[in-house]
Amino acid sequence: MDSTNTTDLSEHLDCVPEAAISILAATCGVQATILTEGEADCTDGVIIAVISVVGGVEWSIFIGLPKNAATQLAAGFAGFEISFDSDDMGDAIGELANITAGEVKKLLDARGVHVEISLPSVIRAKDMRVLVQRDLRTKKFCFDSEVGRFWTGVVAGQGGGFVG
């Protein structure tokens, strides 16, 4: 069955944290669990990767990694140390987001929901707060892991939105 409801976040949303957990385990050897409450501390710096998913669902998927988590995940992924401020860091986190979105696509496809994914965009900043507009359909998942806390967010709907 192909989903035509492009703004209902409640359906299939579980694909995003499932993909994030499985891909981080497979690529970086990091076991993550979803937190029921709490935030990731981004005061030292944060890197956020964004990928659009279009088709059976219309989502923007965000992956937010505080500096410490990003540095350790990138090293686990690449197999060598990567400075947080380097171009390689953007590439590594963008690629992790790309692989995660690919897994989301595969999970959705298995449910009969067919989508295409965009190339990743990566934003790096210091002390960034995540502000979510109330009129958009949004969901944020916070995770805990041995590399610290991080988060994923999903914004659904037509016309896009902003999470910054």
Add this chain to the structure above:
Amino acid sequence: MDIHALVVDDSGIMRKLVMRSLRESKLAQFTFEEAQDGLDAIAKFDESIQMVFVDWNMPNMSGIEFVKKVREAEEGHVPIVMITTEGTMGKVEEALNEGGVDCYIVKPFTPDVLTKKLDPLFEKLGGANKGGFFTKLSKKIA
């Protein structure tokens, strides 16, 4: 084994990871960020490129477009390996059946998986097909 490989991926970190894996297989590599640059390199190096690794999702020219351009122009058959996040059955079939890709690897992958997938291609390269895939290809692409 002295094989020259071309790696085309817009992600710098993926180019490094693929190169590192290939180095363990003793392949010499030329890497490119843009598909068009990869095509230009094939035209320039002519017969010396014996295996191609390409990502699917890239800006400006997709990996599948790149593969089709190579297939249209070649006279022999260069082994092309697609390394991508596109893991759905439809995409795999499109690449293998319509695109003319020889080997399909879904990210994430480990160097071991890459080596195992490439073994059959190396065996082919060791035979009569070694070299000469791009004879006159440079003239067709240029």
